[in-house]
Amino acid sequence: MTTTPGSNVIGDLGVSPIAVTAVTGFGLALDGTGTFATTSGSSNVVGSVYGASLTASTPAYLTAAVGDMGIAYLDAAGRVNPDFVDRFTGNLEGQTLARGLYKWNGNVAFINSVTFSGSPTDIWILQIAGSFVVGSGASVVLEGGALAENIFWQVAGLVDIGTNAHLEGTFLVFTMMAFNTGAA
Secondary structure, three states: OEEOOOOOEEOOEEEOOOOHHHOEOOOEEEOOOOOOEEEOOOOOEEOOEEEOOOOOOHHHHHHHHHHHHHHHHHHHHOOOOOOEEOHHHHEOOOOEEOOEEEEEOOOEEEOOEEEEEOOOOOOEEEEEOOOEEEOOOOEEEEEOOOOHHHEEEEEOOEEEEOOOOEOOOEEEEOOEEEEOOOOO
């Protein structure tokens, strides 16, 4: 997990089975107990940062979390009978996505905005076999009551979030997620 100064993550993040030093660019400082880290002097992460190299029960919790994430990743990736295949040929720029299961066999990107429109109970699962690239200043827009916690991005490749971009949803990423300056 890497970032440049000014990026924001709302919630906790963790890496395992690697050390917390694999989380770079966030300006981490260990807490007094050595069980988690926070961002020192900035609000890059509104939450705690965990790594397998930390003390106490942190490695065991991360092993369980990685297992849970793996189960969620495989569940999302293993969904069959998608509602949409290679929709917009992976170019989500300016598009509005209704609820459903989306599958892309390659890369997906947008440079300004993509909108999720639906009710608070609608679910979106986005299976991306390639990489996911978000342009600088781009944003995800939620309409009609759509909720971020109901959007699942399952990405096999790299996720690259552009400068000052703002995303919504849960990210299940197999390879790497990079936050550029001001990304949230």
